[in-house]
Structure formats: C-alpha cells, structure tokens
Amino acid sequence: MQKYDLVVVGAGPAGSCAAAETAKKGARVLLIERKAMVGSPVQCAEYVPRQIKRYVNIYPEMTVQRTEQLHTYINDELCSNLSAPGYILDRVMFDRKLAEEAVNCGVELWTKARAIEKIENSVRVVVKGETKDIECRYIIGADGPRSTVGAWMNSQNEHFMPAVQWTLPLRESRDNTEIYFDAEYVGGYAWMFPKGRFANVGVGVCMESGAKLTELHQRFIRKMVTAGVIKDELPIYKTGGIAPVGGPLPNSVYENMLLAGDAAGQTHPVSAGGIMNAVICGRLAGQAVAEALKKDDIACLSGYETAWRKILGRHLDEATAQRRRLDEKWTMESPAFADLIRETWLAFA
DSSP states (O other): OEEEEEEEEOOSHHHHHHHHHHHTTTOOEEEEESSSBTTBSOOSOOEEEGGGGGTSOOOGGGEEEEEEEEEEEETTEEEEEEEEEEEEEOHHHHHHHHHHHHHHTTOEEEESEEEEEEETTEEEEEETTEEEEEEEEEEEEOOOSSOHHHHHTTOOOOOEEEEEEEEEEBSSOOOEEEEEEOTTSTTOEEEEEEETTEEEEEEEOOGGGOOOHHHHHHHHHHHHHHTTSBSOSOOSEEEEEEEEOSOSOSOSEETTEEEOGGGGTOSOTTTOOOHHHHHHHHHHHHHHHHHHHHHTOGGGGHHHHHHHIIIIIHHHHHHHHHHHHHHHHOOSOHHHHHHHHHHHSGGGO
8 A cells, every 4th residue: 555644635726735835844745636637627717816926936837917907897887996916827837837846846646536535544546547545644635616525524615606617809908807797697797807819708606596607608708799898709718617605614624634725615705716815725734734744743733724714714704704795685676786796895895
C-alpha cells in the first residue's frame, strides 16, 4: 500500500494551493484530480479581483485582460459604476500553473483519479480504471460543491446557484464587467465579462427557484446582441455548473479531514464568486496540516478553522445574511425588487 502524509482531493485552486503549502515543509503529498486534464473543462466566469496577487503569483499567461469597473444594471437601468479592478483569467492556464507549482514543491499529481471511500487510515482511489488503497495521515477535500470528502465528514452544501455560460464574440473590446438583475433571474443574475475579443455571457439562478435557466440564458444573449454588445449568437465555448450559495459550512474540520474552497462553502453567497477565497483557504488548510505533521498533533488542524474565519468569516457571515434576505424577499414587483437588490448586492453595500 502506498503511503502519504496528506491526500488532497481536487486539483482546483484550493487543492493545488493546499498541496503546495504542505509539501513545502517536506511532507509527502498526493494530489488527485478526477478530470483528465487539470482545469479543463472550465466551469467558471473567470473573473478575480486584483487583490488576488497578495495570495498567489499571477503570470501573464494566466490572464486574458484586466477589468476596471463593475457596472450593475437593475431592470435594464444602469444603477452603479463601482471601481473593481480585476483580471479575467484563462482559467485553464490558471489552474494548471497552480498545479505545476505544487508539483515543483514535490507534490505527486494523479489525474483521472477519484476518491471513492475512506477506510480507517486510508483512501480508496480509482485511478485510470485501477482501484488503489492509499494510506495517509490527513485528507483535504477541495473537490467542489458536492464534495466526496464533505460527505465523509457529514458536512455538505445544500444550497446552490446553477448557471449556464457561453463565450461569444464582442462587437468591440470592453474593460468593465457587467451584472444584470431582473426579477425573472430568481435568486441570481446575468453577467457579461469581457475576455479580449470575446465575452463570457451567463445566467445563474437559485436552484430552488424552478426557473428555466436555458430559456433565460437564450433571452439574455438575444438582448446583448440587440443592444450591440455581442456580435452574434454563435458561441466558441459552452459551459455550466453549480456554485454553493448557502454560506460557509459549520464544520470545515473533522477528525483528520479538512475542507477548502467550494467544498467548504467558502464562496460568496450572493455573487457566487470563490476563486480568491479558494486560494486563501487552500493555503491555510495546507499550513494547518504541515503544522500538525511537524508537531505530530492532530489538534493543530483546528487552527485552520480559526485562521480562515479570522480573514473571511465576518465578510461571509454578512453575505450569508444578505443571501437569506434575497431569497426570502425576492419579488416580481419592480420598485420593491430594485430596493432589494440595492440592499443586498455588492455594488451598493
């Protein structure tokens, strides 16, 4: 049986950052990713705030362009121009560079590998069709909104925002991100994020809303074409996915396991953005495991929850309350709807 100090499940930003942090301290770390290639397919709008540079190296090949402002529309009326310097990522390259950095720190990376069961001090993994039992001291679950490791911990997300996104040609280049609120996007919103000559154009709604997401997305695209923002309705890429929007899970540490990123519900409950939080929490999770290994004391893992809540806890708790209000008060009445968005959306906070 192969032995590791740490097995990290999921090679997204949280997982790769966690794996790298622990491996830097000389630990033997295995990072497993169910996709055949790290970062692909993309399931992301690809925007990150420029502050992410405080937590991770941003190489030129990771980004497509810079953005400067966030424009917010309510019922097709421009209501806010907020300074929001950021990057539109090439998410494939972003994820792959982070995984490459982890490997350069000594991490062993397996792709096409799924964690299927935890058995005492080992993890059962199916890698390229072969089942292996991997002995390990610690496990970090960075395996997305519906986390397998979270299920082992009985700590799972319950509230989600499903989304559909196409990458479409822009009529002319832009340097601002745009958010559109309409009462029919129940619990969510539409967006246009410029990406060089193209744009990521998507719609997300609350999963419990029963809204017909594909129809809403098609109508939004036609609106963007009619407005002269998008050149045509012929996508170069189609994607979709879900993001947890119920707020941080009560427990991100249990026994010898930790959760980070989407798996821990560390996305913003209103915007559903989570890349920077995943990087921050992934690094903190890896540092906590490194400390536990150094001191040979599993109690050190509790420091992870303390650390990430110190940085993000108040912000995410406030956003969770805003999400709760958004869901409870959502209305089709125009003036009340506009007031609700002004009360709960980032641009007006």
